[in-house]
Amino acid sequence: MWNVAVPVPLRRTFLYEVPQEIGDPVAGARVLVSFGRRMLVGYLLSESRSTQDPGFKIKKVESLLDDEPALPAELLAFLVEAADYYMHPIGEVLRSALPPGIDPLTSGGSVRAPRVKDRVHKVVTACSLASGALDEMTRRAPKRAAVLAMIVESGPLALPRLRSVYSDASKHVRRLVQDEMVSVEERERPPDPFWLTSVDRDTPPTLTAQQDSAVTSIVAAIDSGGYRGFLLQGITGSGKTEVYLRAIEEATSHGRGALVLVPEITLTPQLVNRYRARFGESLAVWHSGLTDRERFEQWKLLRGGVVKVAVGVRSAVFAPVEDLGIVVVDEEHDGSFKQERGFPYNARDLALLRAARAGAVAVLGSATPSMETFHNADIGKLTRLELTSRPTRQPLPEIEIVDLTTHGFGPGGQKVISEPLHAELTRILEQKEQAILFLNRRGFAPSLICSSCGNALRCDDCAVSLTYHSRPPGVMCHYCGARRPAPKACPSCGASDLEPLGMGTQKVEELLAQLYPSARVARLDRDSAMGRGAQPVLDLLRQGEIDILVGTQMVTKGHDFPRVTLVGVLLGDVGLHMPDFRAAERTFALLTQVAGRAGRSSLGGRAVIQTYSPGHPAVAFARTHDYGSFAAYESENRKELGYPPFGRLAALRLSGHDGPRVEMAARDIFSNLRDAWRRIDRPPISMLGPVPAPIPYLQNRYRWRIMLRATRQIQIRKLLSEVVSQIESPPTGVRIRLDIDPVSML
Numbered sequence: 001m002w003n004v005a006v007p008v009p010l011r012r013t014f015l016y017e018v019p020q021e022i023g024d025p026v027a028g029a030r031v032l033v034s035f036g037r038r039m040l041v042g043y044l045l046s047e048s049r050s051t052q053d054p055g056f057k058i059k060k061v062e063s064l065l066d067d068e069p070a071l072p073a074e075l076l077a078f079l080v081e082a083a084d085y086y087m088h089p090i091g092e093v094l095r096s097a098l099p100p101g102i103d104p105l106t107s108g109g110s111v112r113a114p115r116v117k118d119r120v121h122k123v124v125t126a127c128s129l130a131s132g133a134l135d136e137m138t139r140r141a142p143k144r145a146a147v148l149a150m151i152v153e154s155g156p157l158a159l160p161r162l163r164s165v166y167s168d169a170s171k172h173v174r175r176l177v178q179d180e181m182v183s184v185e186e187r188e189r190p191p192d193p194f195w196l197t198s199v200d201r202d203t204p205p206t207l208t209a210q211q212d213s214a215v216t217s218i219v220a221a222i223d224s225g226g227y228r229g230f231l232l233q234g235i236t237g238s239g240k241t242e243v244y245l246r247a248i249e250e251a252t253s254h255g256r257g258a259l260v261l262v263p264e265i266t267l268t269p270q271l272v273n274r275y276r277a278r279f280g281e282s283l284a285v286w287h288s289g290l291t292d293r294e295r296f297e298q299w300k301l302l303r304g305g306v307v308k309v310a311v312g313v314r315s316a317v318f319a320p321v322e323d324l325g326i327v328v329v330d331e332e333h334d335g336s337f338k339q340e341r342g343f344p345y346n347a348r349d350l351a352l353l354r355a356a357r358a359g360a361v362a363v364l365g366s367a368t369p370s371m372e373t374f375h376n377a378d379i380g381k382l383t384r385l386e387l388t389s390r391p392t393r394q395p396l397p398e399i400e401i402v403d404l405t406t407h408g409f410g411p412g413g414q415k416v417i418s419e420p421l422h423a424e425l426t427r428i429l430e431q432k433e434q435a436i437l438f439l440n441r442r443g444f445a446p447s448l449i450c451s452s453c454g455n456a457l458r459c460d461d462c463a464v465s466l467t468y469h470s471r472p473p474g475v476m477c478h479y480c481g482a483r484r485p486a487p488k489a490c491p492s493c494g495a496s497d498l499e500p501l502g503m504g505t506q507k508v509e510e511l512l513a514q515l516y517p518s519a520r521v522a523r524l525d526r527d528s529a530m531g532r533g534a535q536p537v538l539d540l541l542r543q544g545e546i547d548i549l550v551g552t553q554m555v556t557k558g559h560d561f562p563r564v565t566l567v568g569v570l571l572g573d574v575g576l577h578m579p580d581f582r583a584a585e586r587t588f589a590l591l592t593q594v595a596g597r598a599g600r601s602s603l604g605g606r607a608v609i610q611t612y613s614p615g616h617p618a619v620a621f622a623r624t625h626d627y628g629s630f631a632a633y634e635s636e637n638r639k640e641l642g643y644p645p646f647g648r649l650a651a652l653r654l655s656g657h658d659g660p661r662v663e664m665a666a667r668d669i670f671s672n673l674r675d676a677w678r679r680i681d682r683p684p685i686s687m688l689g690p691v692p693a694p695i696p697y698l699q700n701r702y703r704w705r706i707m708l709r710a711t712r713q714i715q716i717r718k719l720l721s722e723v724v725s726q727i728e729s730p731p732t733g734v735r736i737r738l739d740i741d742p743v744s745m746l
């Protein structure tokens with residue numbers, strides 16, 4: 001008998017018999033099983049001596065899908081533990097750890113081939129084109145020309161990727177082949193956009209004394225084998241990546257593997273090239289822009305032991321890197337390590353668990369460590385390593401705070417470009433330097449208000465106001481993505497007095513163009529990037545083709561721009577007053593990271609932060625680059641309130657289309673929790689709720705939540721396990737999600 005995990009929303013496994021004739025079963029292999037009336041792909045977990053499975057009739061496994069386990073032993077054991085910690089159904093956890101599309105399709109009871117298969121890749125390359133050929137074709141056959149332009153622009157391109165942009169790409173490619181404008185060849189290895197250009201190997205720089213001492217500690221830990229966790233706390237530009245690179249080199253030189261997790265937004269060709277320059281092609285890259293097939297290829301390279309180093313976003317924490325020697329989490333404070341949908345995990349926390357179970361070294365790096373990580377270093381769970389200066393000896397930029405409560409309008413008739421910021425911009429334009437302006441609001445204006453009745457235009461499906469966009473014109477919900485033309489008249493009073501209120505990046509871009517007609521102004525946000533990522537615009541900035549770049553979070557990351565000598569934060573308060581206990585921490589980190597973009601070269605630099613809360617510690621300590629004082633202040637707050645890292649949280653999130661039904665389910669589950677709490681002798685757990693979520697209505701669903709808080713997570717999990725059957729069988733039309741260590745408070 002085998003314990004088999006099946007991808008169903010139940011927190012248990014099922015016994016199956018593995019008949020001898022179907023092959024040699026091994027833990028971690030996928031199997032086809034009949035479950036109820038369905039056929040499902042399950043995972044062999046372990047052998048069992050039981051011959052009974054209460055409430056379940058033991059059946060035979062239909063077939064064995066893998067000779068070699070899809071999940072190697074180390075990864076499997078880690079995932080089992082992760083599922084247990086997050087109280088998430090094991091089958092769903094295992095499925096989310098494997099590349100999508102590799103399972104046979106079993107819907108309708110018939111078993112068909114998987115979507116993703118071992119196959120060579122069709123790769124399209126442009127031939128050298130006569131000048132003007134593309135323009136000429138644009139007039140004649142615009143669609144085909146667009147396909148050709150994409151091939152020319154990006155270099156060799158996998159056909160499926162082309163098809164993901166132009167659904168009828170195959171047809172156009174056939175014509176382009178006939179016309180000898182492109183050629184198609186078959187290749188073993190997929191051309192990830194990150195692999196297009198070859199990268200020269202670099203010469204490692206001589207380490208600074210602080211880097212050297214950090215590397216020495218980490219290397220010693222790798223050499224002595226076994227788990228050890230580090231916090232590498234280094235100011236922006238202090239050379240943390242170089243420390244990771246050396247440590248990884250040490251691990252790979254002993255034949256061990258390495259895993260590097262980075263935030264989605266920093267996984268750019270720039271960053272990957274730094275790893276490629278050191279490790280060449282023996283690198284797997286893992287990100288959300290890959291097609292299923294490409295992801296499968298990267299997974300196979302690791303699973304087969306062909307490459308031993310993986311760099312990727314949060315889900316790479318499940319990458320089947322063999323014989324892990326080191327796990328790095330770069331910018332560990334970043335919110336993108338938290339997965340919210342499906343299996344809600346925190347990749348930073350799982351990275352520590354995985355390293356611990358694999359006997360590897362973990363390195364969490366940041367200029368602004370999360371309070372959790374900072375606390376772990378304080379209590380000795382992590383060894384703290386510090387980099388307090390930059391290798392270039394460049395000081396951190398001087399930061400000026402502009403108090404918007406006392407400053408009036410700037411020369412543009414708006415507060416958003418205050419007089420001091422205007423003067424700084426004028427100066428850098430004269431000196432032919434560059435500026436980055438940051439505003440965490442895309443679109444033209446965050447709301448459209450009727451000046452007759454005062455009503456704000458709202459999303460039909462969410463309890464939030466619609467953002468007005470000027471390009472392309474219309475209103476958009478930033479929560480559900482719904483977009484429509486802006487109405488001419490107010491939907492509640494009929495007056496045609498709708499006015500944009502407040503300021504987004506598009507409006508700032510316009511304002512800058514008016515204020516500085518000769519400056520080259522560009523904008524970088526999700527709308528301007530249009531799915532191409534930040535790279536093209538950041539390249540223009542680096543090449544000096546842009547004088548002022550205004551943008552959202554996307555401008556806060558990325559590498560050095562030597563001529564950027566001014567960073568402006570247009571409204572340092574966005575996010576500070578959110579109903580979220582981490583609002584101050586996030587604001588401090590953001591201000592520090594943005595300011596860190598300025599003054600990377602000998603030109604020096606400064607930052608201007610405009611804010612309505614100049615005295616708030618998140619702002620005041622950012623001004624003096626004083627992480628330590630901020631952390632001390634924030635620790636006091638958290639301690640008092642029993643919030644992480646001094647307490648632990650879990651959230652139960654309920655949602656559904658029928659508001660009263662959701663509320664009733666929330667009250668039911670809450671009273672069950674209370675009963676269970678009394679039953680298990682009233683452990684020290686605060687139960688908060690049930691209350692409507694701060695955004696009570698999202699994507700057409702009403703949302704309620706219950707929060708649990710205790711000193712230790714084990715206490716919460718014990719209580720939750722008492723109501724697991726209720727969580728697993730919610731009333732019809734109601735969804736209940738369990739979020740251990742929640743990050744989003746909305």
Ligand code: ADP
Pocket residue numbers: 205206207208211234235236237238239240241242391392559560
């Ligand atoms: P961080 O990740 O800490 O913000 P980076 O790793 O991006 O910093 O390093 C900042 C810059 O310093 C990079 O251009 C990097 O190449 C350079 N650098 C790092 N270490 C050294 C060194 N020991 N000597 C000279 N330059 C270095």
Ligand code: ZN
Pocket residue numbers: 459460461462477478479480481482699
């Ligand atoms: Zn919406």
